């Protein structure tokens with residue numbers, strides 16, 4: 001993967017476009033490489049994501065949003081965490097998978113996309129990949145990780161930009177998040193859910209979630225009627 005296309009020496013990966021040289025410094029998001037604080041089988045994600053064994057959740061450090069109410073403050077400010085190489089992250093994907101994770105869930109990864117791609121090139125998980133985001137994303141950046149993502153789990157935090165600026169430092173939040181939501185909810189509406197002993201399949205029950213999800217690959221019986 002040619003990371004030059006991301007121009008990390010003048011980073012404009014996220015909507016903040018702070019322009020820092022990520023090769024030598026950290027931008028507003030606080031990250032210049034893969035840094036993560038915790039990974040484990042998370043039993044308390046949305047029930048259809050955690051299901052029986054838990055979601056293989058990876059909490060990355062740093063974030064483009066600076067929410068004053070952040071419940072993971074030390075993580076989002078990149079004050080906690082350890083640096084990992086793409087190869088080490090690929091091992092984590094495999095480790096979580098081997099432990100029985102229902103999926104791999106990437107939490108707040110938009111500022112790290114160029115660094116995550118080599119990890120997926122080393123090991124592409126056989127279980128679904130969930131992309132958990134505050135929706136403050138640039139579509140041009142997001143499209144690079146899209147081939148590896150099965151389910152998007154976006155928040156919509158604000159409809160009021162002045163509030164978004166005051167509380168999260170993002171003056172254009174609503175317009176950006178609206179475009180993100182529109183982009184990730186287009187095309188098909190398959191939802192992969194674990195279905196008891198039957199394993200993975202599509203399930204009509206989860207239409208509300210399906211608005212937030214996209215293209216989770218073929219179901220067990222290849223049923224495309226996911227509405």
Ligand code: SF4
Nearest residue numbers: 011014017018027029
């Ligand atoms: S991803 Fe980080 S470094 Fe890049 S523009 Fe956004 S805040 Fe700045």
